[in-house]
Amino acid sequence: MMRAGLEHYLVVSFLLFSLGLLGVVARRNLLVVYMSLELMLNAANLALVAMSRFNGNLDGQVLVFFIITVAAAEVAVGLALIVALYRRRQSAHVEDLASLKL
Amino acid sequence: MMLQHIAWIVLFAPLAAAALIALATRRDDRLSAQISIAASAVAFAGSLILFLAFDRFELAWSWLNVGPLKVDLGFKFDALSGLMLLVVTGVGTAIHVYSFGYMQGDRSFARFFASMSLFMFSMLGIVVSNNLAQMFVFWELVGVSSYLLIGFWYERPAAADASKKAFIANRVGDFGFLLGILMVWGLLGTVRFDELEARLRTDPGAMGAAATVAGLLLFCGAVGKSAQFPLHVWLPDAMEGPTPVSALIHAATMVAAGVFMLCRVFFLLNVPDSSALPVIAWIGGGTGLLAALIAVQQDDIKRILAYSTLSQLGMMVMAVGLGGPGPAMYHLVTHAFFKALLFLGAGSVIHAMHHEQDIWKMGRLSQRLPVTCKTFLIGALALCGVPPFSGFYSKDAILAQGFEHNTWLFLLAVFTAWLTTFYMSRLVIVAFFGGPKSSGAEEAHESPGIMTSPLIFLAVPSVVAGIAGIPGRLSTQFGAAAEGAHGPAGFAALFEPFSHSPLPAFLGLLVFMLGVAAACSFYWGAKEDPLPSKLGWFARAMKDRFYFDEIYSALVRLTQETIATAAAWFDRWILSGLMVRGAHGTTELVGRALRLAQTGNLQTYALLLAFGVAWMLFYALVAR
Numbered sequence: 001m002m003r004a005g006l007e008h009y010l011v012v013s014f015l016l017f018s019l020g021l022l023g024v025v026a027r028r029n030l031l032v033v034y035m036s037l038e039l040m041l042n043a044a045n046l047a048l049v050a051m052s053r054f055n056g057n058l059d060g061q062v063l064v065f066f067i068i069t070v071a072a073a074e075v076a077v078g079l080a081l082i083v084a085l086y087r088r089r090q091s092a093h094v095e096d097l098a099s100l101k102l
Numbered sequence: 103m104m105l106q107h108i109a110w111i112v113l114f115a116p117l118a119a120a121a122l123i124a125l126a127t128r129r130d131d132r133l134s135a136q137i138s139i140a141a142s143a144v145a146f147a148g149s150l151i152l153f154l155a156f157d158r159f160e161l162a163w164s165w166l167n168v169g170p171l172k173v174d175l176g177f178k179f180d181a182l183s184g185l186m187l188l189v190v191t192g193v194g195t196a197i198h199v200y201s202f203g204y205m206q207g208d209r210s211f212a213r214f215f216a217s218m219s220l221f222m223f224s225m226l227g228i229v230v231s232n233n234l235a236q237m238f239v240f241w242e243l244v245g246v247s248s249y250l251l252i253g254f255w256y257e258r259p260a261a262a263d264a265s266k267k268a269f270i271a272n273r274v275g276d277f278g279f280l281l282g283i284l285m286v287w288g289l290l291g292t293v294r295f296d297e298l299e300a301r302l303r304t305d306p307g308a309m310g311a312a313a314t315v316a317g318l319l320l321f322c323g324a325v326g327k328s329a330q331f332p333l334h335v336w337l338p339d340a341m342e343g344p345t346p347v348s349a350l351i352h353a354a355t356m357v358a359a360g361v362f363m364l365c366r367v368f369f370l371l372n373v374p375d376s377s378a379l380p381v382i383a384w385i386g387g388g389t390g391l392l393a394a395l396i397a398v399q400q401d402d403i404k405r406i407l408a409y410s411t412l413s414q415l416g417m418m419v420m421a422v423g424l425g426g427p428g429p430a431m432y433h434l435v436t437h438a439f440f441k442a443l444l445f446l447g448a449g450s451v452i453h454a455m456h457h458e459q460d461i462w463k464m465g466r467l468s469q470r471l472p473v474t475c476k477t478f479l480i481g482a483l484a485l486c487g488v489p490p491f492s493g494f495y496s497k498d499a500i501l502a503q504g505f506e507h508n509t510w511l512f513l514l515a516v517f518t519a520w521l522t523t524f525y526m527s528r529l530v531i532v533a534f535f536g537g538p539k540s541s542g543a544e545e546a547h548e549s550p551g552i553m554t555s556p557l558i559f560l561a562v563p564s565v566v567a568g569i570a571g572i573p574g575r576l577s578t579q580f581g582a583a584a585e586g587a588h589g590p591a592g593f594a595a596l597f598e599p600f601s602h603s604p605l606p607a608f609l610g611l612l613v614f615m616l617g618v619a620a621a622c623s624f625y626w627g628a629k630e631d632p633l634p635s636k637l638g639w640f641a642r643a644m645k646d647r648f649y650f651d652e653i654y655s656a657l658v659r660l661t662q663e664t665i666a667t668a669a670a671w672f673d674r675w676i677l678s679g680l681m682v683r684g685a686h687g688t689t690e691l692v693g694r695a696l697r698l699a700q701t702g703n704l705q706t707y708a709l710l711l712a713f714g715v716a717w718m719l720f721y722a723l724v725a726r
Contacts, residue, residue: 021708021712024705024708025705025708025709025712026705033705094703094704094705095703097704098701098702098703099702
């Protein structure tokens with residue numbers, strides 16, 4: 001049986017990141033976009049942890065804790081914004097939020 | 103105070119008069135005229151004192167000192183400028199007095215005298231310049247005052263046009279003059295005449311091969327101011343000014359400035375490397391012949407005299423070109439007297455005929471205007487070169503110069519002399535003798551004393567200037583070698599030309615007789631000009647001044663329109679089209695293209711951001 005090497009972790013991380021990006025770019029519901037964003041963050045976390053493990057350096061794991069903390073805070077703020085937006089516009093679809101355009 | 107400092111009074115009295123009239127007394131016609139006449143007389147008296155007391159001196163006041171360029175406001179007094187001072191102030195004073203009568207009743211009487219005084223100042227400035235830069239400044243001032251005086255009756259379109267034409271033609275020449283001055287300064291490092299002369303005396307080849315170009319550029323100034331071919335067209339038109347102006351500026355003094363300048367810088371032209379002198383001689387001779395031919399078929403009394411002036415100036419320039427500044431200056435001086443006299447006489451005739459200038463409407467004026475007629479005759483005889491009148495001696499000096507140096511130019515000059523006699527005889531016979539040709543001619547009255555006395559005053563030097571020893575005085579300036587060698591004064595000078603160089607002298611007399619005979623046979627008792635029927639198209643060409651004005655205006659129109667079309671094209675397509683509209687168009691186009699990227703859609707921005715990051719990663723990791 002083959003042991004999982006650094007490459008395998010990185011490939012999984014890349015796939016997760018790509019899926020997340022796809023979700024951000026392609027999904028229409030803001031909540032799902034938000035979840036995809038979390039997925040991209042966790043892909044980065046996975047890469048950091050794997051690197052840390054294989055290089056024998058704990059810096060990466062420390063960084064991951066920070067990221068999780070920041071992500072939690074971000075979720076709190078982001079979800080609040082989405083709820084507020086929904087209350088104002090009665091919609092959580094990205095196509096309806098094109099008022100940035102001139 | 104030293105006696106020499108009278109010089110400054112001579113120079114600045116007319117300027118003071120001009121300023122005083124312009125600033126204070128403009129409303130008082132009589133007072134203005136008196137101030138102007140007084141200033142002119144003071145200048146004349148001062149010049150006379152200087153002429154009698156000194157041979158040569160030089161005063162200088164440093165005016166401009168920029169690095170290696172040092173320019174003085176100088177007063178150079180020597181035989182050349184001394185004579186010229188006397189001529190300018192003497193003839194000028196006579197003409198000022200005459201103007202007082204002639205301009206009576208003009209509504210800009212004071213302005214006229216202010217301009218005349220300004221002209222006197224400028225002309226004196228040229229005469230006494232001790233360096234080229236000062237000369238150029240006054241040279242331009244003379245151009246300005248000439249412009250003011252030709253266009254004096256500016257409400258007449260012809261006068262306004264003539265003043266502009268004169269100014270522009272002069273500017274063309276002056277531009278060459280300025281280049282010449284710069285070139286001389288660049289080659290020899292100074293603009294002072296005495297330093298230039300000393301420099302060239304020790305090292306005649308100092309200017310090298312550029313000497314010819316420098317000489318011809320300096321000559322350009324004389325071509326403009328002395329109205330030589332091809333810039334001769336302005337002088338006849340300048341006759342639109344008041345007649346005293348024509349006499350003072352366009353016969354006696356300003357147009358002589360070109361010849362004077364050539365004599366002043368003769369040492370620059372006469373260096374071994376330079377071949378400018380033959381060119382000058384031929385242009386002078388050609389102008390002389392051309393103008394004399396045109397004069398034969400003119401009907402306006404002032405225009406005949408104007409072309410005669412051109413012709414005589416051509417003779418002087420030719421003399422300079424033949425290496426004889428002495429004869430040129432000699433003729434300049436005598437010509438100033440008798441041509442001023444002729445113009446003032448013509449003015450008197452015009453005044454008596456109530457501004458009729460066509461000689462074919464005059465006739466038998468000898469009985470109606472006795473003083474004018476007699477003085478005019480004296481002037482005409484002097485111009486034609488009859489001994490003992492002054493013109494004979496100076497013209498003979500030029501002919502002798504030609505005889506010694508260039509046979510072709512000599513023959514050309516003799517032919518011009520014959521033409522001169524012919525057209526002057528034509529003018530005198532038609533205007534003063536024969537039957538009266540109009541009612542105006544029968545009722546003409548002699549002009550008042552204030553106009554006839556200057557005529558008499560000018561008639562005296564017109565007669566005796568030939569035996570007053572002018573060449574002797576000039577020989578101190580140019581040396582006997584360049585002199586043509588008429589020496590003695592007084593009674594001995596009376597027959598000197600016949601012993602010095604008999605052929606030119608007798609030939610001069612012969613062509614005079616031939617000219618008078620020809621004119622008598624054609625014009626005595628004639629009611630209209632018989633020449634056009636005899637000469638056909640040639641007479642018409644002479645009458646139409648050989649179409650120079652037409653050729654020039656066509657040329658100007660052609661070049662101007664070509665340049666204007668090219669400039670318009672450049673402006674429309676390059677400046678306005680490519681550069682102004684191009685910049686605006688490019689910005690707008692790029693803006694429109696970039697606007698497509700701004701969709702307002704969050705996800706597009708996210709995608710673009712991702713692409714950006716991917717591209718930067720690719721650039722940072724792979725492509726490096």
